[in-house]
Amino acid sequence: MTQAVAPPLGEHVRVGGRTLYTHRSGNGGPPVVFLPGASMVGLHYLNIHDRIAEHTTSVLYDRAGTGYSERIPLPRSAAEVADELRGLLWATDVRGPYVLVAxxxxxxxxxxFAQRYPDQVAALVSLEGAHEDWDDYMPPELRVQHGAADAPMPELPAETVQRFRELITAKLAGWPEAVREPMIEAQLSLDWMRIGAxxxxxxxxxxxxxxxxxxxxxVPYLLFTANGIDPGQRLFLSEELLRVQGERKLAMYQALAAAAPRGEHRVLAEAGHSWLTMDQPEEVVQGILDVLNRI
Incomplete structure (x- = not known):
């Protein structure tokens, strides 16, 4: 294990013998808690967090092993991650039930988390949240590999790194410079890329x-689908596979929303998967506020 890197914003908290990163703003409840995607960190959602904090308590954090939290071996079980989040929220005196934005x-x-602590969940907002039904909808080329860990990530060509730098810089253009610049450098590091994998x-x-x-x-359950193309995926998938993936994930999230007693589905027509909170932030903020009003 290695020590946690000092964050450009927020603080470190000791939870269960580990150092976790968190940033909290706003007051009131129910608190909104952001759960990052792989290769993302809490501060990637700062634009949405700041807007939600105008209405209620909002919490960003990094899971152990990722971002600005202490490095530990990965991957982990979902139960361990859920229990860790509960410990962090209690250690920082953020009391539920929570709106989980994932x-x-x-x-x-x-x-x-909702399975283990159902009385601590006020609502769920899925930002293209990973789901176990994925393989049922996708062609063989897009299905999850059976238990195979990602291959070791090689050094990326300088041209590819530069393209990612330009993309990330554009997506984080609205972030404070003191936050944006260290995040760009960290996200381009091979260390962070390997952690995500x-x-x-x-x-x-x-x-x-x-x-x-x-x-x-x-509970209220809002599912977003990003119907745009993620620029990074064009490096790995053909236009035809991207088209099929878009059609079938839309069908999956529509079905999931229809099956939930209080489900709702919304489409982000211009957003890509990785950057949807930056591509269409107003729509994401409004969705979270609408959910808060339904509780």
Whole structure:
């Protein structure tokens, strides 16, 4: 294990013998808690967090092993991640029930939290949250590999790194400079890229864990689908596969919303998966506020 890196904003908190990063703003309840996707960190959601903090308590954090939290071996079970989040919220005196806003891989951990602590969840907001039904909708080329960890990530060509730098710089243009610049450098580091790959390498196992975990509570459940193309995915997938993926994930999230007693589905027509909170922030903020008004 290595020590946590000093964050450009927020603080470190000791939870269960580990150092976790968190940033809290606003007052009141129910608190809104952001669960990042793999390769993302809490501060990637700062633009949404600041707007929500005008209405209620808002919390950003990094899971152990990621971002500005202490490094530990990855991947982990969804239950361990859920329990860690509960410990952090109690250690920082943020009392539930909570509105969990979860992006990509964070969606697995949010629903596992809801399974384990149903009375502590006021609502769920899925920002294209990862779901165990994915393989049922996707062609073989896009299905989750059976338990295989990602291959070791090689050094990226300088041209690719520069393209990522330009993309990330544009997406974080509205962030304070003191936050933006260290985040860009950290996200471009091979260390952070490998951490993201490691954290999502046990998707098959955590999907199975969710299936065994039972139902989630009957609370407002808003699911967003990003219908635009993620620029980074164009480096790995053909235009035809991107088209098929878009159509089938839309069908999946529509079905999930329809199956939930208090489900709702919204489309972000111009947003890509990784950057949806930056591509269409107004729509995401409004969705969270609408959920708060339904509680």
């Amino acid at each position: 992006h990509s891989l964070g969606g697995v951990y949010a629903r596992r 490691a954290e999502r390498s046990n998707l098959v196992a955590v999907f199975a864990e969710l299936r065994r975990g039972g139902p989630i509570p009957d």
